[in-house]
Amino acid sequence: MASISAALLDLKRLDQLASGTTFLHRLDARAKVLATLVFIVCVVSFDRYQISPLIPFLIFPAFLIAVGELPTRYLLGKVALVAPFAIAVGICNPYFDRQLLLQLGALRVTGGWLSFASIVLRTGLTVGAVFTLTALTGFPAICRALQRLGMPRPFALQLMFLYRYLFVLAEEGGRAAKARELRCFGRKGSGLKSYASLLGHLLLRTWQRAERMHMSMLARGFSGTFPEQVKARLRFADVAFLSIWVFLCIALRLSNVTHSVGALFTGLLP
Amino acid sequence: MHMADALLSPAVGGIMWAVSAGTIALGSAQLRREQDDRQASLMGVLGAFLFAAQMINFSIPGTGSSGHLGGGLLLAVLLGPSASFLTIASVLVVQALFFADGGLLALGCNIFNLGVIPSFLVYPFLYRVLSKGGISKGDRHLAEPVPGGAPGKWRETAAVMISALVAMQLGSLAVVLETGLSGISSLPLERFLLLMQPIHLAIGAVEGAVTVAILSFVRKARPELLRRAPAGNAWRSRFAVLLAFLVIALVTGGFLSQLASKNPDGLEWSLSKAGGKVAAPGAGEGVHGLLAQLQEKSAWFPDYAVKRAAPRPLPRGAGALPDAASAVPGVVGTILTLALVCVAGALLKKGKERVETPDA
Numbered sequence: 001m002a003s004i005s006a007a008l009l010d011l012k013r014l015d016q017l018a019s020g021t022t023f024l025h026r027l028d029a030r031a032k033v034l035a036t037l038v039f040i041v042c043v044v045s046f047d048r049y050q051i052s053p054l055i056p057f058l059i060f061p062a063f064l065i066a067v068g069e070l071p072t073r074y075l076l077g078k079v080a081l082v083a084p085f086a087i088a089v090g091i092c093n094p095y096f097d098r099q100l101l102l103q104l105g106a107l108r109v110t111g112g113w114l115s116f117a118s119i120v121l122r123t124g125l126t127v128g129a130v131f132t133l134t135a136l137t138g139f140p141a142i143c144r145a146l147q148r149l150g151m152p153r154p155f156a157l158q159l160m161f162l163y164r165y166l167f168v169l170a171e172e173g174g175r176a177a178k179a180r181e182l183r184c185f186g187r188k189g190s191g192l193k194s195y196a197s198l199l200g201h202l203l204l205r206t207w208q209r210a211e212r213m214h215m216s217m218l219a220r221g222f223s224g225t226f227p228e229q230v231k232a233r234l235r236f237a238d239v240a241f242l243s244i245w246v247f248l249c250i251a252l253r254l255s256n257v258t259h260s261v262g263a264l265f266t267g268l269l270p
Numbered sequence: 271m272h273m274a275d276a277l278l279s280p281a282v283g284g285i286m287w288a289v290s291a292g293t294i295a296l297g298s299a300q301l302r303r304e305q306d307d308r309q310a311s312l313m314g315v316l317g318a319f320l321f322a323a324q325m326i327n328f329s330i331p332g333t334g335s336s337g338h339l340g341g342g343l344l345l346a347v348l349l350g351p352s353a354s355f356l357t358i359a360s361v362l363v364v365q366a367l368f369f370a371d372g373g374l375l376a377l378g379c380n381i382f383n384l385g386v387i388p389s390f391l392v393y394p395f396l397y398r399v400l401s402k403g404g405i406s407k408g409d410r411h412l413a414e415p416v417p418g419g420a421p422g423k424w425r426e427t428a429a430v431m432i433s434a435l436v437a438m439q440l441g442s443l444a445v446v447l448e449t450g451l452s453g454i455s456s457l458p459l460e461r462f463l464l465l466m467q468p469i470h471l472a473i474g475a476v477e478g479a480v481t482v483a484i485l486s487f488v489r490k491a492r493p494e495l496l497r498r499a500p501a502g503n504a505w506r507s508r509f510a511v512l513l514a515f516l517v518i519a520l521v522t523g524g525f526l527s528q529l530a531s532k533n534p535d536g537l538e539w540s541l542s543k544a545g546g547k548v549a550a551p552g553a554g555e556g557v558h559g560l561l562a563q564l565q566e567k568s569a570w571f572p573d574y575a576v577k578r579a580a581p582r583p584l585p586r587g588a589g590a591l592p593d594a595a596s597a598v599p600g601v602v603g604t605i606l607t608l609a610l611v612c613v614a615g616a617l618l619k620k621g622k623e624r625v626e627t628p629d630a
Contacts, residue, residue, distance in 0.1 A: 045280045139367060154298040157314075173319075190327075195483075196483030214311045
């Protein structure tokens with residue numbers, strides 16, 4: 001089953017991007033998480049017919065990708081693949097909302113198309129922000145940041161465990177699925193019966209693995225928390241990064257830069 | 271059926287975040303009280319199992335399509351409500367960060383729809399009630415049957431099927447309500463419901479069938495695993511409190527988002543309260559007032575633009591239709607700003623490369 005191994009490879013690639021050493025990678029994860037949240041809230045807080053004020057927000061992912069030396073094409077491809085639900089729901093807008101909102105010469109744009117374009121743009125911005133956050137920070141660091149921001153410890157522990165065994169279990173599941181695929185003939189043999197016993201076996205093996213893990217953790221004196229390598233403290237750079245982006249996002253939210261640029265440019269023309 | 275950031279308003283997203291974060295705190299506190307340190311590793315690996323299982327498909331006979339396990343109900347039966355809820359929530363966090371399924375703001379909605387509903391509503395109030403009583407053949411030899419006991423085969427099948435169907439219906443209903451309350455999509459609420467509920471009836475049936483099959487496999491192979499889940503009685507009273515809390519939160523949320531939507535929007539509203547100057551209203555704002563009366567008559571949620579089926583006559587006047595003079599700067603500005611952002615990004619990247627070449 002190519003799709004599982006492909007998905008796993010994709011996951012690993014995103015995960016490995018976090019091992020970069022740029023200025024942005026070294027920033028405290030809390031600053032990056034908070035900046036991303038503020039960015040997303042600002043983006044989704046616009047009225048549904050707004051497009052032009054959303055454009056300047058592209059500078060946030062663009063800056064992070066450029067300075068963080070992330071592979072642009074890979075991330076753009078990932079952004080293009082996701083959020084089918086939002087697009088599927090959004091594409092209904094032009095059908096239901098036919099009221100005319102914009103007229104450019106002969107081109108008449110209805111509210112539905114405007115809001116659909118707005119949804120697509122929102123999707124791109126929010127999804128892009130999440131991917132750049134993950135690629136610049138890495139999952140364990142995000143977990144620790146969330147824990148320091150108040151996430152309860154059992155949940156943080158759960159996220160760390162899950163992350164640790166994600167790749168192991170996905171590979172095991174992928175192998176099992178491939179074995180079933182090889183024994184199937186077309187769609188025959190890939191039905192519910194074999195699926196249930198495949199997943200059942202996987203579940204039992206997983207359970208046994210958990211028992212073994214628990215015993216080995218006890219043997220190694222696990223105290224209930226994962227040790228942290230560096231006791232991180234907010235530095236000046238972190239605070240500066242966070243405050244600059246928060247300020248910029250709110251400023252962009254309150255003023256329509258795009259419109260001003262356009263007015264300036266059309267004003268200059270005779 | 272992951273909810274997406276792009277369809278959410280900040281008010282709805284923020285409220286669902288608060289509800290889900292509160293539930294995570296409650297669930298974590300509950301686990302800490304139980305103090306079963308085997309649970310931590312088990313939950314972690316089962317989360318990874320769920321993640322892997324969702325990638326594997328099976329073909330549904332006669333339809334040409336395929337389905338896969340969702341797993342909310344399965345985990346609730348295996349682990350009990352708190353542990354299964356935290357496990358599902360953790361899987362959703364990973365999916366949000368690595369696959370952007372949903373997104374960060376929508377995470378609260380997704381944790382509620384896919385985690386809180388099966389673990390804290392359907393499992394204790396429906397599954398446990400339906401599957402109670404009737405001791406299966408396998409359990410009769412036990413000197414001390416587990417409280418509640420293992421249900422008979424048919425009873426369990428029925429309980430799982432009904433619970434899976436109800437969980438899916440509630441989940442998709444929550445998606446529809448969250449989308450409707452946000453007011454970004456113009457899909458009329460009842461059409462959206464008619465679209466979503468039948469699809470999720472089918473998905474729920476698939477989910478139920480898979481859960482029944484896996485549970486019966488586990489019961490045959492290692493029946494002791496199914497006796498671990500904590501008994502429901504002590505839980506019931508706590509969940510009544512939890513449910514009350516959820517209802518209060520949702521009602522408050524509904525009120526708050528109503529309040530926000532009457533004003534320009536949540537952020538502008540709070541900023542204008544704080545004394546800041548609010549930006550000029552966008553293209554949609556002028557229309558809002560004009561259409562309000564029309565909407566009041568027919569909408570389910572009067573203040574939200576969820577129902578707009580009929581094409582309306584063109585509203586004239588009051589700046590409803592921006593004339594070319596104001597539209598052109600918008601379009602030109604969009605193109606220019608887009609170009610500026612692209613150039614800035616390219617320059618930053620070039621700059622970085624130039625800095626690094628001397629070292630190389």
